[in-house]
Amino acid sequence: MPSEEAALRLGVKVTTLYAYVSRGLLASHKEPGGRRSVFDLADIERLAGRQRGGRQVESRLATITTGVTQLRQDGPFYRGRRATELAIDMAFEEVAALLWQAEEEGDWGTPDLGVGECPLLDASDRMRWALVMCGATDPLRADLRPAAVNRAARRVIAALTDVVGEPPPSAGGSVARRLAHGLSGRDRGEGASLSAAAVDAALVLLADHELATSTVAVRIAASTRADLYDSLMAGFATMAGPLHGGASQRAYELLVSAERDGAARALNDALRWHNHLPGFGHVIYKERDPRFDALWELAAPLLSDARRDLFLEVIDMAAAADVPAPNCDLALAALSWGTGMPPDAGRTIFTIARIAGWTAHYQEELLERPLRFRARAIYSVATDANT
Numbered sequence: 001m002p003s004e005e006a007a008l009r010l011g012v013k014v015t016t017l018y019a020y021v022s023r024g025l026l027a028s029h030k031e032p033g034g035r036r037s038v039f040d041l042a043d044i045e046r047l048a049g050r051q052r053g054g055r056q057v058e059s060r061l062a063t064i065t066t067g068v069t070q071l072r073q074d075g076p077f078y079r080g081r082r083a084t085e086l087a088i089d090m091a092f093e094e095v096a097a098l099l100w101q102a103e104e105e106g107d108w109g110t111p112d113l114g115v116g117e118c119p120l121l122d123a124s125d126r127m128r129w130a131l132v133m134c135g136a137t138d139p140l141r142a143d144l145r146p147a148a149v150n151r152a153a154r155r156v157i158a159a160l161t162d163v164v165g166e167p168p169p170s171a172g173g174s175v176a177r178r179l180a181h182g183l184s185g186r187d188r189g190e191g192a193s194l195s196a197a198a199v200d201a202a203l204v205l206l207a208d209h210e211l212a213t214s215t216v217a218v219r220i221a222a223s224t225r226a227d228l229y230d231s232l233m234a235g236f237a238t239m240a241g242p243l244h245g246g247a248s249q250r251a252y253e254l255l256v257s258a259e260r261d262g263a264a265r266a267l268n269d270a271l272r273w274h275n276h277l278p279g280f281g282h283v284i285y286k287e288r289d290p291r292f293d294a295l296w297e298l299a300a301p302l303l304s305d306a307r308r309d310l311f312l313e314v315i316d317m318a319a320a321a322d323v324p325a326p327n328c329d330l331a332l333a334a335l336s337w338g339t340g341m342p343p344d345a346g347r348t349i350f351t352i353a354r355i356a357g358w359t360a361h362y363q364e365e366l367l368e369r370p371l372r373f374r375a376r377a378i379y380s381v382a383t384d385a386n387t
Contacts, residue, residue, distance in 0.1 A: 002031075004072055006039040008284070010048055020047070041065075064219065068099060068360045069208045075290035076209055083205055084294040092175050092203035092353070096157070099208060099360040102150050108175060110162045111155045113137050123164045123348050128236055130159040135229030142227050146363055152228045153359040157352060164348050175352070176200030183341040183348065198298040198335050202349050205291045205328060208357025214238040214245070218358040220373050222365035235358045239351055248346025251279030251333035255311065256343075263313045267321075279330030280323050291328035299331055303338035311338075 001009070007017045017039075020026040025047060028037040045063065069076050076083045079098055086095050097105045113133045118126050134156050135141050140148065161175050165182030177196040184195055208215070214235040221231035239245035254277065258266035270277050282289045300308055311334055315326055329346070336345040 001039055001041055001044065003028075003037050003039065005070070006044050008071075009044050064211060064216075066210065066361065066364060068357065068364060069210045071210045071284055073285060073287065075285075075294075078208060083207075084290050087201040087204040087294050090204065092200050092207070092356070095204045095207055096153070096356040096359075099356050100146070100150050100153070100363065101360075102146075106151060106154050108154050108158050111159050113159065118163055123342070123344050124240065124351075126163045127160045127348070127351060128233070130163045131156055131229060131232060131236065134159050135227070138229070141229055144225070144227070144366055149228050149359065149363055153355060156229070156232065157355050160352050160355070174200065176203055179203075179349065179352065180339075183336075183345045184339045194298070194302055195339050198295070198302060198339075199349060201298050202295055202332055202335060203353040203356075205295055206332075206350050206353035208354070208360065212244070212354075213241075214354065215358060215361050219361050219365040222362045223368065223370055223373050225366075225370055228359065228362055231362050232355060232358055235354070236351070239347075239354070245347045245350055247278065248329040248332040248336070248350060249343050250274070251330045252337050252343045252346060254278050255314070255333055255337045258310055258314050259307070263310065263317050267314065267317055277318055277323055279333055280318055280326050282324070282327045285325075285327070288325040289327040292326050292331045295328060295331035296334065299335040299338060303334065307338055 003014050003017055007014045010017065012020075017026070018028075021028050026039060026043055028039060030036075031038045041063065067079070069078055070080075071077075074082070074084075078086060078095065079101070081098070086098075090098070093105050093108055096102075111134065113130070118129050134152070138152060138155075141152070143149075157175060161179050162182065164179070166185055174196070176199045177192075180192070180196040180199040183199075211219075217234040217238040218231050221234040226234075242250065254266055254270055257269060260266075261269075267277060303311065315330075318326070332346040332349065335341075336343070336349075
């Protein structure tokens with residue numbers, strides 16, 4: 001693995017990693033055909049075990065090697081291509097095909113589920129309903145061949161796109177245009193085009209982020225050879241947590257509070273109740289989330305002058321207080337807030353986008369030995385009956 005990933009696995013800086021090399025704790029190697037230093041995965045895992053106190057616990061917990069996404073400080077790379085550049089050059093459907101290594105994009109039209117109107121009102125419930133119905137109406141849902149999985153994923157994304165809001169006035173159109181209309185109701189003029197372009201960029205930028213919690217859940221389900229629909233449902237369950245899929249909604253609420261009470265009070269209240277500012281900082285990107293700038297550039301023209309100024313005031317005030325830089329959740333919240341989308345629109349966009357990455361990881365996991373995820377617990381007897 002490259003030095004950046006090795007340092008991330010050990011929880012240290014790259015400079016510390018090379019200090020380990022100079023002290024003989026690690027050996028670095030030249031990348032074949034390149035100039036970068038790379039490290040043996042087994043050596044990194046051994047050193048990580050020593051950092052945990054040297055405890056040897058029997059385990060079959062897998063180390064996941066993936067060719068889907070690589071995380072660097074300049075953002076995620078999908079199949080070796082920078083996501084922030086793909087967000088400018090390619091549509092979401094094309095990026096999904098890239099992640100799936102599909103030869104063609106296929107049909108993204110609205111599927112006829114043949115089960116009547118969705119009875120639920122909440123967007124998250126609507127999406128789960130659509131996913132269940134897609135699986136229930138697929139007579140060959142157990143077909144795990146790549147082409148069949150790709151078709152199923154396109155069907156799921158199309159169904160979820162068209163169930164979350166107001167359907168577009170005419171059939172067809174890209175996933176981004178249909179989703180932008182469904183969430184904001186814009187169907188004419190320049191505003192609709194700008195909104196669709198921003199949503200398309202958001203879908204691309206959020207399509208995958210390596211081994212996020214929900215992605216691991218999908219891979220665990222895939223390791224049992226569950227079909228795609230059930231495996232995606234595992235991802236949905238994990239996405240439901242407010243610390244994962246709901247992060248942009250909390251940032252949206254921060255912006256609403258800033259508009260109502262002023263930026264200073266909104267930031268102070270967020271720190272009082274959450275002990276951090278929603279939409280700021282990232283565990284991977286130590287300096288700045290590159291996805292924020294890429295998405296904010298497209299979202300900014302959609303905001304009114306007053307809202308744009310307020311948004312920048314929030315960022316400047318946070319920076320003056322040495323708060324970590326804004327992340328993509330804040331840009332996604334700005335897009336939702338600035339275009340009149342509902343508070344949970346960010347979660348909706350995030351979920352539909354991530355289905356593309358989940359599907360890629362699902363197919364990759366099918367190539368591994370089944371049931372390879374088996375952690376072991378260290379049993380501890382509680383000494384306090386009230387614990």
